Amino acid sequence: MEKIPQKRRRNPLATTPILRKGGAHLKSAAAERAKARSQLKQDIGEWRHGRN
Numbered sequence: 001m002e003k004i005p006q007k008r009r010r011n012p013l014a015t016t017p018i019l020r021k022g023g024a025h026l027k028s029a030a031a032e033r034a035k036a037r038s039q040l041k042q043d044i045g046e047w048r049h050g051r052n
Contacts, residue, residue, distance in 0.1 A: 027035075
């Protein structure tokens with residue numbers, strides 16, 4: 001039976017900054033403003049068509 005070569009462990013202190021970059025994926029402020037403008041235009045359109 002052959003011995004399975006073990007993988008060499010990485011330095012855990014060297015990888016720490018890489019792991020800190022993770023996190024929740026959030027929309028940018030510009031995307032939030034664009035969404036609000038789009039929603040406002042849609043609401044105005046519905047309001048106008050509802051009056052007729």
